[in-house]
Amino acid sequence: MDPIAAINGVINDVDTFVWGIPLIVILVVTHLWTTIRTGFIQRKLPTAIKLSVTKDPDSQGDVSQFGALMTALSATIGTGNIVGVATGIVSGGPGAVFWMWIIGFFGIATKYSETYMSVRYRVKDHKGTMLGGAMYAWRRHFTRDANGRRGSVTGKTPWWAMLGAGAFALLAGIASFGIGAAVQSSACASIIASNIPVLNTILGPNTFLGDTSGTLFIGILIVILTALVLIGGIKAIAKVCEVMVPFMAIFYVVGCIVVICFNWAFFIPAIQTIVVAAFNPHAVMGGGLGFTIGLALQFGAKRGLFSNESGLGSAPLVAASATTRNPARQALVSMTGTFWDTVVICAITGITLVSTMLNPNNAALLNNYIGGAYVSSGQALTTAAFQTIPWHIGTIVLVVGMAVFAFSTVLGWAYYGNRCVSYLFGKRAVIPYYVLYVVVAFIGAIGIGQMVWNISDITNALMAIPNVICVWLLGGLIWRGTKHYVYEGNLNEKFAEEIPTVATK
Secondary structure, three states, rough: HHHHHHHHHHHHHHHHHHOOOHHHHHHHHHHHHHHHHHOOOOOOHHHHHHHHOOOOOOOOOOHHHHHHHHHHHHHHHHHHHHHHHHHHHHHHHHHHHHHHHHHHHHHHHHHHHHHHHHHHHEEEOOOEEEEOOOHHHHHHHHOOOOOOOOOOOEEEEHHHHHHHHHHHHHHHHHHHHHHHHHHHHHHHHHHHHHOOHHHHHHHHOOOOOOOOOOOOHHHHHHHHHHHHHHOHHHHHHHHHHHHHHHHHHHHHHHHHHHHHHHHHHHHHHHHHHHHHHHHOOHHHOOOOOOOHHHHHHHHHHHHHHHOOOOOOOOOOHOOEEEEOOOOHHHHHHHHHHHHHHHHHHHHHHHHHHHHHHOOHHHHHEEEEEEOOOOOOOOOHHHHHOOOOOOOOOHHHHHHHHHHHHHHHHHHHHHHHHHHHHHHHHHHHHHHHHHHHHHHHHHHHHOOOOOOOHHHHHHHHHHHHHHHHHHHOOHHHHHHHHHHHHHHOOOOOOOOOOOOEEEEOO
8 A cells, every 4th residue: 555645544534533523512612702701792793894904003013903913814814714614515514605604603712712812912022013912821821920910021931821822823834834725736737727727718829737637826815915915924915915915805795796796586596495404404405315414513613714714713813913002902903803704705605506406597507517406516516616707707707715814814823823833833933934834825726735725734633722712711801901992991901011021933
């Protein structure tokens, strides 16, 4: 037996296990607990959305609140919102979309909580650059100074707090190579390659695509574009994301709305199908397809969690750099990311796909692309749905949307990896990390990054453990701050404590 294939098989089994029911239960329970612990913070969404477009120039930070939100969204709005939703549907049935909505709604509270603790315990380096994330929350909350007070950057830190901090940073850093580099560049290359016949018709036979897959060219292009942005540093990533994310989200949503318009008669039936299938799959799909409530819940939860990353601790890494007066203010801004990502964009994607599947006029197209309405390929289902837009417009929307989504996620996770590597090894490790990061992105694009993909998917799941533990342990601190700033009307109050400076390597 091929030893490489054997290793890949073991890694794949581990990946399936860690992303199984136990982790899903942990995250779902955390979502419910943080919702209760924060006093149902979701009711403050209108205030949060308003704050996300409000400047706070007199506060400390490296990027604007909006820039931090867009950078976080760049990392979360990606293939999970398009192919991920389709995969959830073909694996768990249309009911999976309903559970994505539910998971996203309650995940808003977890995103708020993990961001609050990240901003509450952020620090500065000797140049004044903000640093934050679960690792700093672990370190500072459990470190006591000579007077026994918490939150110091010097003093005695328990070994288990050091372990929690280091584990999160290490796992998140490794995960960035897969979920950020390999997975996204692979998705970008594959969606373009799968549509090359149509693109050649649009662009002409003498384009760079030619008669080959074009993945080598795509890989080189991803490397060049990513390197150009990374050279500009953290602020350059944020500025690019500020422009790219709103454009790509609007562009993609408009494309979905057009598809829905072509299937308008099935808009309401699609919503009904999604809701009914979440509780009684047999009522809308019959008994021969093998879908159950358990499968709908499992795949809906998994795809929802993967898409919005609530509980993983990724978004707080950039939220800590935001210019904000107090932790609650930025936590409110950050929680809107989960709302836009899952409750809005994933929902629109789900309705787009299900309405396409219900329209009998699309039967020939579905059979041509995917061999039937229910298949094992989420990408094929997505491609078929957008092919309902005539004159190849659907192909353009899908390819551009996927390419921009994927590239923005590459940038967002490079930011996250930067923060984790800096914590573990100091700033001198950032350049080597960036070099390796773009190499892995290239490997993913040309289709030989499956092992990297699986390993990173495992670490992506495992990084949630130290992050969630920290959220639970700091629940009292998060509630007291939320009560003071949010519910007692002190959102404009500046955080009283000075942000400490730490020595960096």
